[in-house]
Amino acid sequence: MTGHATQPTAAVLRLSADDNVVVLVRSVAAGERIDVEGQEVVLAVPLGLGHKLAARAIKSGEKILKYGVAIGSATCDIPCGGHVHLDTMQSDYLPTYTHDEGRRFSASA
């Protein structure tokens, strides 16, 4: 079963017609050129599969739509093909903690 992965032609997947983000279906290297729904995008950093890219330019404060529903809001302007992640969007409900912030809990130890 393993080792026979066929590389899909598209690097990204749209989950719903209403979405303004698409999802990477394979890991991509920094500098790699990929097609995001007809627009050629050069990635600045390597990204793992499952990460989101803007399907079009998204303005700061705009809702991020995935699965056809809002999963948070943009915290800055994001260009088409830009990485939509913790540094460019936030929850409309609860703060999200990362490994970096986790270190806060060990800083005094």
Added chain:
Amino acid sequence: MSILRNDAYLRSDGRKGIRNTVLVVYLVECSHHVAREIVLPYRDRGVHLAGFGGCFPNSYAFHMLMALTTHPNVGAVHLVSLGCEGFDRRGLLERIRGSGRPAELTVIQEAGGTQASIERGRAWVEATLAEIESVPRVAMSSDELIVGTICGGSDGTSGITANPAIGVAFDQLVEMGAACIFEETGELIGCEQIISERAVTEELGRELTRSIEKAARYYTVLGHGSFAPGNADGGLTTQEEKSMGASSKSGTSPICGLLKPGDRPSAGGLYLLDVVPDGEVRFGFPNTSDPAEIIELIACGSHLTLFSTGRGSVVGSAISPVIKVCANPETYRRMQGDMDIDAGRILEGRASLAEVGAEIVAATLATAAGAETASERLGHQEFVLGYKQFEPVGPACHPSGR
């Protein structure tokens, strides 16, 4: 409805097990070592370790251990008490014996200490393993099966491969008459409306919404949601994004009831398990890790659990087998010894959602018929139980039970 097997383990309450486990249970952390030593020589012979670490009594913990020690997958129980903890050991022993199961209690302070207690426990386990071989064996059909689902170590692939594939499997299992339980109201935050609209009655819909709002309040007090740093590394950003992916495990069936830990589904169908405590925030995080949620699904009667993982969780569980559905094809290639189903094929165009859903149903039926899962083969028997506080559910939460 279809026959799962002809040799299920019949219990005196009429429920049927797909495993015949001997459970050794410590009733306070101070008796954990003795209980673990009793299990050690028998760990490959279906003897599992469970317990509660706290010295102060807690009605949730008692209710949970009562449900777990009389679970249909459990054939016999040995309780291990230090002697001075607050747990009602006699009350639990009486209830297990009342269920017709062989049950024994070792009180370390009365038995003469560590060595004497270990020897006493092992002698009982040895004799009891032979005794429970004569449990009546009967036919069990799919409408007698209870299946739980959970996701852990989620990433950006979980919500587009393994979780919706489990949803497909849940729809088919509900169709076959099984009771299916999804859980973690904290991972439904942001999906209140979508979930409540699926309730079989408006009253139940309101209860479902309330349970998710309760989770949002609870997690807000604690400072953050059910979201681990690994989730973000895997491409997820927010609680509501994780929620949308997590909720797809439930499939598309109507939701016919709301359970709390230890409540059993009254009939086949889809149920939501509310794992977030009632009242003010008292004992910290609702569940400190995935195994605690699996144990709550088992306390609701789950014969087995479907576990979706993207980052790569390795856990199994005491009492009931866990089937691991791996969402991420890269993770599967790295950790396939821990996985039962390769759902990441969907992303690489090597399988459809329907095909993986059918594989999950097949694995569920095979596991119910006795086949070992990856985590069982690897000896995983995780068990976590902490302090909580719950109010009983009201009549609106189980419309079919009235």
